[in-house]
Amino acid sequence: MAVRLCDVASLLRSGSWAPEPWTGQVIAAMETQLSNGPTCNNTSNGPSTISNNCSSPVESGSIEDSKTNLIVNYLPQNMTQEELKSLFGSIGEIESCKLVRDKITGQSLGYGFVNYVDPKDAEKAINTLNGLRLQTKTIKVSYARPSSASIRDANLYVSGLPKTMTQKELEQLFSQYGRIITSRILVDQVTGVSRGVGFIRFDRRVEAEEAIKGLNCQKPPGATEPITVKFANNPSQKTSQALLSQLYQSPNRRYPGPLAQQAQRFRLDNLLNMAYGVKSRFSPMAIDGVTSLAGINIPGHAGTGWCIFVYNLAPDADESILWQMFGPFGAVTNVKVIRDFNTNKCKGFGFVTMTNYDEAAVAIASLNGYRLGDRVLQFPLSKIQKRPSSASSTGILCFYLVIPRTFRDNGWIFH
DNA sequence: TCACATT
Numbered sequence: 001m002a003v004r005l006c007d008v009a010s011l012l013r014s015g016s017w018a019p020e021p022w023t024g025q026v027i028a029a030m031e032t033q034l035s036n037g038p039t040c041n042n043t044s045n046g047p048s049t050i051s052n053n054c055s056s057p058v059e060s061g062s063i064e065d066s067k068t069n070l071i072v073n074y075l076p077q078n079m080t081q082e083e084l085k086s087l088f089g090s091i092g093e094i095e096s097c098k099l100v101r102d103k104i105t106g107q108s109l110g111y112g113f114v115n116y117v118d119p120k121d122a123e124k125a126i127n128t129l130n131g132l133r134l135q136t137k138t139i140k141v142s143y144a145r146p147s148s149a150s151i152r153d154a155n156l157y158v159s160g161l162p163k164t165m166t167q168k169e170l171e172q173l174f175s176q177y178g179r180i181i182t183s184r185i186l187v188d189q190v191t192g193v194s195r196g197v198g199f200i201r202f203d204r205r206v207e208a209e210e211a212i213k214g215l216n217c218q219k220p221p222g223a224t225e226p227i228t229v230k231f232a233n234n235p236s237q238k239t240s241q242a243l244l245s246q247l248y249q250s251p252n253r254r255y256p257g258p259l260a261q262q263a264q265r266f267r268l269d270n271l272l273n274m275a276y277g278v279k280s281r282f283s284p285m286a287i288d289g290v291t292s293l294a295g296i297n298i299p300g301h302a303g304t305g306w307c308i309f310v311y312n313l314a315p316d317a318d319e320s321i322l323w324q325m326f327g328p329f330g331a332v333t334n335v336k337v338i339r340d341f342n343t344n345k346c347k348g349f350g351f352v353t354m355t356n357y358d359e360a361a362v363a364i365a366s367l368n369g370y371r372l373g374d375r376v377l378q379f380p381l382s383k384i385q386k387r388p389s390s391a392s393s394t395g396i397l398c399f400y401l402v403i404p405r406t407f408r409d410n411g412w413i414f415h
Numbered sequence: 416t417c418a419c420a421t422t
Contacts, residue, residue: 073420098422110419140420147421157417181420201420233417 067119068095070126071144073111075099076135081112088114091128092121110137113144145203154181154202156211157232161185161196162223173220174200178207199232305333306360308352313337315345326352330359 072084081099088094099112116122122143130141145151161170171183185198202208208231216229310322322335334353337346354360 069422071420071422077419096422100420100422108419111421113422142420144421151421155420159416184418186418197417199418228416230416 065143065146066115067143068117068122069113069115069144070122070141071111071113072129073140073142074137075108075110075112075139076137077108077110079108079134084112084114088116088125088129091116091125093117150204150206152205153231153234154205154208155232155234156200156202156208156229157197158200158227158229159197160225160227161194161198162220162225163194163196165194165220165223167198169220170198170200173215174202174211177202177211177214179203305353305355306357308354308360308364310350310352313346313348313350315348317346317350319350322350322352326354326363329354329363331355 070088072088075084079099081097084099085094085097088097093116095115095117097112097114100109101107102109114122114125116125126141126143129139132139132141156174158170165185167183167185170185171180174180174183179202181201181203183198183200186195187193188195200208200211202211212229212231215227217226219226308326313321317337319335319337322337326335331354333355335350337350338348339345340347354363
């Protein structure tokens with residue numbers, strides 16, 4: 001495989017290359033934490049649990065519970081297992097550490113486990129690292145419950161709540177059915193007013209089942225309308241479903257690349273996450289006013305779809321860099337590096353064809369405007385053009401992507 | 416009509 005992923009990773013890791021060195025943020029946040037003292041208050045991002053947000057060994061129940069194994073929630077999307085270990089290793093010796101990732105995509109699920117050798121270090125980690133701000137997240141550190149099937153799928157989605165109902169009242173309503181691990185009421189981003197929907201995670205699935213039986217279609221005290229209580233969607237299943245539909249429903253599967261490419265796609269996806277801070281594959285990023293359009297893809301005509309014009313490529317660029325860059329964003333049917341006939345060196349530009357307009361647009365939007373070293377990926381959206389295509393009446397979109405010099409000089413383009 | 420908590 002031509003791309004030097006290790007080089008990219010080490011560059012990212014060195015801090016001199018990433019837009020905002022991760023380690024610097026960790027240290028800054030830790031200093032704040034230490035000076036202000038630990039807090040159990042969840043701030044911006046995490047759901048809070050009134051009853052047992054800061055679980056202690058005493059609260060966590062059974063004496064069977066591990067006093068060394070911690071679960072860490074609300075980790076930044078781009079945080080690696082190594083960074084997790086590094087952060088928690090600053091407290092004491094770690095027996096094992098695991099960042100949980102989606103089995104298929106490899107994307108971090110935003111939580112992990114840290115098992116210390118000494119229970120005292122586990123306690124210290126809760127006291128010093130719970131509530132630590134990392135990027136946009138506020139991490140939660142608590143004792144992990146013993147893993148078992150009984151605690152899985154215990155998350156409920158509740159809708160139709162009175163807008164006046166508080167989180168405390170919600171927990172009071174549900175606590176009669178079991179031990180609540182987390183609760184959350186979703187609020188309007190602008191007004192802060194309750195949207196009347198929320199989540200309740202119970203300790204055990206049977207508790208959640210009883211809560212559905214007892215509360216679904218029932219009116220809470222004082223409410224005029226009944227609420228709906230059901231099991232929440234499982235986010236990792238959702239991700240896998242989306243991936244499977246991409247792999248199996250996309251017309252792109254008519255033109256499968258090398259099998260290994262699929263796997264590498266995901267690894268690069270993670271690197272792009274780190275480098276740009278974007279979630280490429282399922283990015284909610286949308287181009288204003290642009291309707292999602294599927295490109296017409298005629299079998300045997302790999303050139304149809306949505307064509308992206310890439311320029312400022314290095315002389316030694318090859319097709320794999322184009323696969324690597326655009327593959328994470330969706331179905332890529334064809335790439336082409338234009339070479340000089342005599343020297344066989346890249347003439348500085350190439351083409352990428354993507355099946356789906358929205359994936360192409362997200363690729364462009366995601367690759368645009370992110371700092372790499374002292375350069376900025378430039379991508380003037382105003383230059384998006386729709387051109388008539390000889391192959392279909394849909395037309396071909398032409399995008400322009402400028403790859404900065406540092407992008408070429410730091411190992412992305414290879415031999 | 417849904418935010419990322421059990422390896």
